[in-house]
Amino acid sequence: MQSKTRIFDQPQPLVERMIMNVEKVIVGKRETIEKAFVAMLSGGHLLLEDVPGVGKTMLVRALARTIGCEFKRIQCTPDLLPSDVTGVSVFNVKSNDFEFRPGPLMTPIVLADEVNRTSPKTQSAFLEAMEEKRVTIDGVSYELPKPFVLLATQNPVDYEGTYALPEAQMDRFMMKLSLGYPTPEQEILMLDRLQDRQPLEHLKPVIVQDEFVQLQREATMIHVDNTLKDFIVRLALATREHVDLYLGASPRASYALMRAAQTLAYMKGRSFVVPDDIKDLVLPIWTHRLILxxxxxxxxxxxxxxxxxxxxxxxxxxxxxxSGK
Known part of the structure; x- marks a missing residue:
């Protein structure tokens, strides 16, 4: 049974330090950074879609360093195999038995860089890990570490050499965010920071792995009134019945919105969700799941x-x- 003991009664200072730590590397994108932490603290996965060169990979690496978890990167290419992602069983001559060699997916924080450049067959290797937090190799299931967060980047689907992610995989990403181009002032500040050093190399962790898992647990304790649950469901039903939508929001999308709203309220120091929490998050959580x-x-x-x-x-x-605060 999950413990109800709260360690971080005032999480806002810690969350603020985490955000400010990432801002040492990523300039002028505070709202995107905040939403990225909402997804990660909700136990969800994050998809960053944007044109090349705006800092998608840099943001992911800064998030991973801030949390202080083990981090591995998967560079997705057309020739990448599912076993390159999940791991493979290798026969050991000395022991006369097969040994499992885990792949990079069995790491707390995983970056799937340019995920839509690999084949649909390899993209499907992420599905079980994203939903059930485990991988199955040769009929044997292996549990993934806690936390397990997949942070993926992709170029827009109209770029050459990309594959559109399947609907089942898109639905497993809690959020889809874009960085966009910086303002001229922000770009000048970025050039100043990069002139003589790379800020990412000097970035230190703000929180350790166990503390991050505890933050995730505490976020689930935030109260969600039944009227707000009804509001989420009514909104989901409206998308499923909308004349302009071929595919509406799934029950998984409803759950993701509720969990993210809990986390946002927790990050703001509240013990309850308010309607604005839901309204602030519905676009980044639902837009990539809808098909027109x-x-x-x-x-x-x-x-x-x-x-x-x-x-x-x-x-x-x-x-x-x-109830509560």
């Missing part, structure tokens, strides 16, 4: 505009009382 009809795409509609319209249409619940 061909007619909707032809008329220039997007998942973002549809979700925004639904949020404006559905009645926002009003909490009559809250």
């Amino acid at each position: 009809t061909s007619e909707a795409r032809m008329t220039g509609k997007s998942a973002e505009t549809i979700l925004t319209d639904l949020l404006a249409t559905l009645q926002t619940p009003v909490l009559r009382y809250v």
Whole structure:
């Protein structure tokens, strides 16, 4: 049974230190960094999609160093095999038996760099690990460490040499974020920092692995009122019945939104979720899961505009009382 003992009664200072640590490397992207930590502290996986050269890989490496967990990188290429990711059983002549040699996926923090450049067969090797936190090799299941977070980067699907990720894999990413280009002032500051040294090389951990796992546990204790659960479900149903959507939000998407809202409330020092927590997170959590009809795409509609319209249409619940802080 999960312990209800809370170690971090005031998590905001620690979370602020974690965010500021990443900001030593990534300039002017505080909102993206905050949402990345929301996904990781929720036990979810993060997909960063953007054009090359805006700092996707650098952000992932900074997040991993801040947490202080073991970190491995998988450079996804067209010739990458599933066994290169999960591991392989090798016959040992001395022991006359097979020995399992774990792959990089069996690491607390994993970077799948340019994940959409590898084949669909290899992309499918991530599915079991992302959902069940284990891998199965030759009929034997191996549990993944805690925490296990997959941080993936990808270039836009219209770039040459990319494969669109399957819907089942996209649904397993809690969030999809983009960094975007910096402002001219931010780019000048970035050049100043990189002029004589690489900030990432001097980045120190703010938190250790066990502390991070404890933060994840405590975030699950945040209260979610039944009216807010009903609001999430009504929003999900609206996407499933929407005329412009071929595929709406799944039950996994509803759960991901609730968990992320708990974590956001926890990071802000509250013991309860408010409607704004849900509204702030629904776009990065749901847009990559929705599939528009061909007619909707032809008329220039997007998942973002549809979700925004639904949020404006559905009645926002009003909490009559809250428990705790």
